[in-house]
Amino acid sequence: xxxxxxxxxxxxxxxxxxxxxxxxxxxxxxxxxxxxxxxxxxxxxxxxxxxxxxxxxxxxxxxxxxxxxxxxxxxxxxxxxxxxxxxxxxxxxxxxxxxxxxxxxxxxxxxxxxxxxxxxxxxxxxxxxxxxxxxxxxxxxxxxxxxxxxxxxxxxxxxxxxxxxxxxxxxxxxxxxxxxxxxxxxxxxxxxxxxxxxxxxxxxxxxxxxxxxxxxxxxxxxxxxxxxxxxxxxxxxxxxxxxxxxxxxxxxxxxxxxxxxxxxxxxxxxxxxxxxxxxxxxxxxxxxxxxxxxxxxxxxxxxxxxxxxxxxxxxxxxxxxxxxxxx
Amino acid sequence: xxxxxxxxxxxxxxxxxxxxxxxxxxxxxxxxxxxxxxxxxxxxxxxxxxxxxxxxxxxxxxxxxxxxxxxxxxxxxxxxxxxxxxxxxxxxxxxxxxxxxxxxxxxxxxxxxxxxxxxxxxxxxxxxxxxxxxxxxxxxxxxxxxxxxxxxxxxxxxxxxxxxxxxxxxxxxxxxxxxxxxxxxxxxxxxxxxxxxxxxxxxxxxxxxxxxxxxxxxxxxxxxxxxxxxxxxxxxxxxxxxxxxxxxxxxxxxxxxxxxxxxxxxxxxxxxxxxxxxxxxxxxxxxxxxxxxxxxxxxxxxxxxxxxxxxxxxxxxxxxxxxxxxx
Numbered sequence: 001x002x003x004x005x006x007x008x009x010x011x012x013x014x015x016x017x018x019x020x021x022x023x024x025x026x027x028x029x030x031x032x033x034x035x036x037x038x039x040x041x042x043x044x045x046x047x048x049x050x051x052x053x054x055x056x057x058x059x060x061x062x063x064x065x066x067x068x069x070x071x072x073x074x075x076x077x078x079x080x081x082x083x084x085x086x087x088x089x090x091x092x093x094x095x096x097x098x099x100x101x102x103x104x105x106x107x108x109x110x111x112x113x114x115x116x117x118x119x120x121x122x123x124x125x126x127x128x129x130x131x132x133x134x135x136x137x138x139x140x141x142x143x144x145x146x147x148x149x150x151x152x153x154x155x156x157x158x159x160x161x162x163x164x165x166x167x168x169x170x171x172x173x174x175x176x177x178x179x180x181x182x183x184x185x186x187x188x189x190x191x192x193x194x195x196x197x198x199x200x201x202x203x204x205x206x207x208x209x210x211x212x213x214x215x216x217x218x219x220x221x222x223x224x225x226x227x228x229x230x231x232x233x234x235x236x237x238x239x240x241x242x243x244x245x246x247x248x249x250x251x252x253x254x255x256x257x258x259x260x261x262x263x264x265x266x267x268x269x270x271x272x273x274x275x276x277x278x279x280x281x282x283x284x285x286x287x288x289x290x291x292x293x294x295x296x297x298x299x300x301x302x303x304x305x306x307x308x309x310x311x312x313x314x315x316x317x318x319x320x321x322x323x324x325x326x327x
Numbered sequence: 328x329x330x331x332x333x334x335x336x337x338x339x340x341x342x343x344x345x346x347x348x349x350x351x352x353x354x355x356x357x358x359x360x361x362x363x364x365x366x367x368x369x370x371x372x373x374x375x376x377x378x379x380x381x382x383x384x385x386x387x388x389x390x391x392x393x394x395x396x397x398x399x400x401x402x403x404x405x406x407x408x409x410x411x412x413x414x415x416x417x418x419x420x421x422x423x424x425x426x427x428x429x430x431x432x433x434x435x436x437x438x439x440x441x442x443x444x445x446x447x448x449x450x451x452x453x454x455x456x457x458x459x460x461x462x463x464x465x466x467x468x469x470x471x472x473x474x475x476x477x478x479x480x481x482x483x484x485x486x487x488x489x490x491x492x493x494x495x496x497x498x499x500x501x502x503x504x505x506x507x508x509x510x511x512x513x514x515x516x517x518x519x520x521x522x523x524x525x526x527x528x529x530x531x532x533x534x535x536x537x538x539x540x541x542x543x544x545x546x547x548x549x550x551x552x553x554x555x556x557x558x559x560x561x562x563x564x565x566x567x568x569x570x571x572x573x574x575x576x577x578x579x580x581x582x583x584x585x586x587x588x589x590x591x592x593x594x595x596x597x598x599x600x601x602x603x604x605x606x607x608x609x610x611x612x613x614x615x616x617x618x619x620x621x622x623x624x625x626x627x628x629x630x631x632x633x634x635x636x637x638x639x640x641x642x643x644x645x646x647x648x649x650x651x652x653x654x
Binding site: 027028031032033034035036037038039043044045046047048049050052053054055056078079081082084088090092094123124125126128129130131132133135137139141142144147149150151224225226241 | 376
């Protein structure tokens with residue numbers, strides 16, 4: 001059944017039944033002009049991220065569940081990257097009238113599962129027709145007692161990443177070679193172009209990304225950002241805001257064995273994927289050198305020069321390679 | 328110059344220079360993963376509204392300045408309708424790479440002028456490419472010591488509107504007959520199809536809508552909503568949330584003399600425009616009958632029946648006529 005046959009009023013009623021249960025801190029949620037929320041401790045964190053069909057995703061390569069999961073994760077990642085706790089979500093969705101009801105249901109299942117994972121509640125949003133394609137935007141409100149900004153890095157700080165980089169970009173390359181959606185959330189298995197146990201973690205990383213909770217690091221981090229557009233571009237942003245430089249040792253960037261294997265089979269350069277591939281949603285942060293941090297140290301903050309030490313030991317300038325719109 | 332030639336980084340830098348000045352309550356604004364805000368008194372209000380090209384607006388009939396002004400006003404209207412004070416805006420914009428730089432600049436001028444009018448600050452957002460057309464979404468955070476919900480109306484309450492209805496819908500009809508944008512913000516004058524002094528307030532109401540501050544009413548309002556989709560549909564929503572009925576007297580709905588005149592010239596029914604036309608952004612609210620309220624009383628809340636007394640004195644059922652997506 002097409003959503004046009006169901007109508008906006010029924011769709012909103014369905015969303016409210018699915019997500020509108022009373023919850024601590026919510027005075028009024030879905031169904032009023034505004035969400036009315038009881039404030040919690042600390043500072044307020046507010047972030048928004050859009051996903052546009054044909055730009056951020058290709059509907060021929062992603063399931064609606066994955067799209068819903070991802071719009072939540074990308075927003076949570078920004079709250080985590082500021083050292084915060086995500087709480088309340090607003091969700092905007094614009095889609096054509098010929099959209100199947102099932103698509104919206106699966107999308108909302110993905111939204112719901114991601115929200116449950118992060119302890120987030122839906123408190124409002126906007127549902128609209130679109131002339132063509134899907135546009136969805138999430139806005140997330142969170143709290144933090146001690147916000148961690150991009151601007152706090154100082155020369156001498158060590159640079160850390162919270163986990164392997166390049167998996168998501170490698171997963172996207174795999175997906176493009178598979179040429180159809182892979183519903184990993186439903187236990188899908190595929191054995192081409194390589195073994196499922198190699199492909200699965202890479203595809204899952206791209207299709208159902210999980211935001212990293214900074215819990216253990218947030219006490220010591222002097223500056224933090226999530227790796228959404230690519231390590232080098234996101235590190236450059238952190239350096240811009242902190243007005244510092246950086247020295248990064250390429251061979252210290254953590255790579256997963258699956259990514260190494262898949263990159264080799266696909267003829268891709270693994271350190272290229274790790275330094276310029278986006279959407280890993282690992283945390284990139286800095287800390288004073290005397291702090292004991294359980295993460296991978298990939299370099300050091302400098303006064304102003306931005307340098308990468310390549311695998312062969314040669315130095316080259318660190319340039320912000322990564323995703324930019326309107327190429 | 329096309330925005331693709333300028334690039335995302337330069338565009339964001341420009342937005343930050345235009346809107347990123349330090350301001351009370353903002354610990355970190357544009358340029359970090361999240362906005363970090365110092366909480367104010369009272370409850371938090373959070374709302375979002377999208378505007379989609381070809382659905383909410385026709386670029387052949389609206390100036391970019393008007394679009395920017397409107398995306399702020401429609402969100403402020405939701406905060407006002409909850410009895411709140413608007414404070415911080417997040418702005419999402421998706422547009423094609425062939426978009427002219429001038430369009431974005433004029434759009435942001437409209438956003439900026441509307442924000443200044445309401446005392447709102449831009450603290451973040453997301454800028455994206457789109458395959459086709461413009462999609463913009465605003466999210467607004469506000470505060471309220473005493474939020475006014477849709478659900479507080481009780482039988483016996485009087486029903487009020489804060490001002491004339493139908494002007495915006497009439498302005499849209501005029502605009503469709505003029506068939507091109509009317510830059511009222513730049514002092515434009517047109518003398519067809521009728522006198523400018525008749526058309527101007529109606530066009531301005533549609534093109535540069537102003538949200539109504541509930542200041543004087545908020546102390547006594549038992550329930551409130553803004554008239555965005557049409558009086559009857561928005562009153563039905565208020566009744567649904569309050570689980571009550573309503574008796575509305577059509578001839579008590581306030582109409583502007585300009586709207587009466589223009590509707591007559593266009594062959595439109597003025598009370599039809601006032602009861603089912605959207606986008607007036609007047610406040611619709613209820614109050615106990617003993618309270619003295621300086622607004623137009625249009626009826627009374629009942630136990631459950633929903634009735635309109637027509638101009639000729641006959642009764643008919645009040646049905647939620649108004650805007651619905653996916654017709």
